[in-house]
Amino acid sequence: MAVGLTPAIIADESHASSRFAQRCALRKALIERRRGLSAEDCVRFSSRICALLQAAFPEFSGMRVAFCWPFKQEPDLRPLVESWLRAGKKGFTALLPVVIDQHRALAFRAWSPDTVMLADRYGIPVPAAGEFLIPEVVLIPVNGFDAAGYRIGYGGGYFDRTLASVSPRPLAVGVGFELARLDSICPEPHDQRLDVMVTEAGVFRPSS
Numbered sequence: 001m002a003v004g005l006t007p008a009i010i011a012d013e014s015h016a017s018s019r020f021a022q023r024c025a026l027r028k029a030l031i032e033r034r035r036g037l038s039a040e041d042c043v044r045f046s047s048r049i050c051a052l053l054q055a056a057f058p059e060f061s062g063m064r065v066a067f068c069w070p071f072k073q074e075p076d077l078r079p080l081v082e083s084w085l086r087a088g089k090k091g092f093t094a095l096l097p098v099v100i101d102q103h104r105a106l107a108f109r110a111w112s113p114d115t116v117m118l119a120d121r122y123g124i125p126v127p128a129a130g131e132f133l134i135p136e137v138v139l140i141p142v143n144g145f146d147a148a149g150y151r152i153g154y155g156g157g158y159f160d161r162t163l164a165s166v167s168p169r170p171l172a173v174g175v176g177f178e179l180a181r182l183d184s185i186c187p188e189p190h191d192q193r194l195d196v197m198v199t200e201a202g203v204f205r206p207s208s
Contacts, residue, residue, distance in 0.1 A: 019186070019188075023152065023155075023185075023186075024155065026144065026152065026185075027143055027144070027152055027154070027155060030143045030144045030152065030180055031072055031143055033179055033180075034072070034073050034074070034143070034177060034179065034180065035072060035073050037073060037177070037179075042073050042075075042076070043076075044200075045075065045177050045178075045199075045200040046070075046075045046076040046077070046079075047079070048200040049075045049077070049175055049198055049199065049200055050075075050077060050079055050080035052198050052200075052202065052203055053077075053080060053139070053173075053175075053198055054080060054083075056198070056203045057137075057173075060084070060092075060137055061084045061087055061089045061092055062089045062090060062091040062092050063091060063092065063136040063137055064091075064092075064093045064095060064133060064134070064135045064136045064137070065081070065084070065092070065093070065094060065095065065135060065136070065137045065138075065139065066094075066095040066096065066097060066108050066135035066137065066138045066139065066170070067081055067094065067095070067096070067138075067139040068096070068097060068124075068139070068140070068141050069096060069124050069125050069126075070141075071122075071124055071141070074141040074175075074176070075141065075175050075176065075177065077139055077175065081094045081111075082113060085112055085113075093110050093133065094110065094111045094112065095108040095109065095110060095111060095133055095135050096108065096109060096111045096125075096126055096127055097126070097158070097162075098120070098126050098127065098132075099120055099121065099122075099126075099158065102156065104161065105158070105161045105162040105164075105165045105166065106158050106159070106161075106162045107132040108132060108133050108134070108135050109126070109127035109129075109130040109131070109132060109133065110127065110130055110131075110133060111127055115127050115128075115130075116128045116129065134166060134170070135166075135170045136170055136171065137170055137171045137173060138159070138162070138163070138170045138171070138172055138173065139173050139175050140153075140159050140172055140173065140174050140175065140194070141153075141174075141175055141176060142174045142175065142176035142180055142197075143176070143180060144176075144180045144181075144182050144185055145174055145176060145180055145181060145182065145185070145194070145197055146181070146182045146183060146184045146185050147183075147184075147204075147206065147207045148184065148187070148193070148206055148207055149174075149193040149194040149195070149197065149205075149206025149207075150184075150185045150187040150191050150193060150194070151174050151176075151185065151191075151194060152182075152185050157190065159172075159192065160190055160191060160192045163192040164190075164192055171195050171196075172192065172193075172194045172195045172196075173194065173195065173196050173197075173198060174194040174196070174197040174198065175197075175198050175199075176197070176199055177199055177200060178199040178200055178201045180199070181199070193206060194206060
């Protein structure tokens, strides 16, 4: 037995390690399932999600809205964001997240089709410069989600830290394909709950 560790502590650490391994395996399976979609289905489902967001949340066209550059066949929200930019409604700013440090909350910079971009450490395009702004709404991609409003991301904890630390807390809107739906992700204490979830099948509010 390791010096200074009681059997209870060892058991807790073993359980935590097992939970971590299970979530990693689930995340990998969910990403592979999404990447198995045809290009045509990705476009069709993304278009449906954009239409649902536009219809259900017209107020977003006048707010600071953060979204994510599509990665590994995530829903592509750029057509919707570009339509809001073209509309030119007062108060609207499109934002993209920027990783400042892997242990800190995300920062956000304004984006438009003319923005100079660079690839971050994950190969995802981000604005190369600009002041940091606080979003009022964050459209968050999911690898998995459940009816209680919890999501599985990529394991970095960036959005959980961001939602927990930004004040006032932005509206958290999950976006993903219906194939990502789970009975439960078995949330951890640090997992932040989504306010609403949008897939090609509809708009869903978390159950209590």
